[in-house]
Amino acid sequence: MWEACHGKTYLGEGTTTRMRMLAERYQLQSTHARYNQYTADPTCPLCLKEPETITHFLMECAVLEQTRRPKVSGILAQLEGRGLKTPTTAHEWCLTILNGGRLLQTTGVQLESRLTKLETACIRFCHTVHIERDTRIDSMLMDKF
Numbered sequence: 001m002w003e004a005c006h007g008k009t010y011l012g013e014g015t016t017t018r019m020r021m022l023a024e025r026y027q028l029q030s031t032h033a034r035y036n037q038y039t040a041d042p043t044c045p046l047c048l049k050e051p052e053t054i055t056h057f058l059m060e061c062a063v064l065e066q067t068r069r070p071k072v073s074g075i076l077a078q079l080e081g082r083g084l085k086t087p088t089t090a091h092e093w094c095l096t097i098l099n100g101g102r103l104l105q106t107t108g109v110q111l112e113s114r115l116t117k118l119e120t121a122c123i124r125f126c127h128t129v130h131i132e133r134d135t136r137i138d139s140m141l142m143d144k145f
């Protein structure tokens with residue numbers, strides 16, 4: 001029972017996280033910088049190497065690679081298992097995950113029931129990477145004080 005409830009909450013939060021990412025409401029350094037040109041640095045706070053765009057955060061940042069890798073393999077296996085086209089670039093991966101595996105598919109029919117598991121995997125991916133980023137940023141802030 002607890003397991004079931006817990007899973008549901010987790011997925012619920014994940015859905016919200018992903019919705020914010022889709023709506024560009026997810027706060028990344030590059031989003032801050034867009035609105036506060038003179039005060040905010042768009043550089044990724046984790047790796048300090050590139051602007052922290054949604055693609056960088058979800059697919060490219062080396063600091064999150066360990067968290068990301070097993071989840072990406074799971075999503076890839078699901079795409080392949082369904083005979084769906086697999087993304088080739090970080091940007092395509094990002095869009096595919098944000099769209100629940102849907103973006104690169106052209107058929108668009110009967111996706112809902114067939115892709116539920118894939119959709120879930122994509123939502124969990126966004127949420128897991130988001131939690132990892134938050135945790136790391138929190139501990140970096142803690143270290144400053």
Ligand SMILES: [Zn+2]
Pocket residue numbers: 044045046047048049050056060061062063
């Ligand atoms: Zn980074």
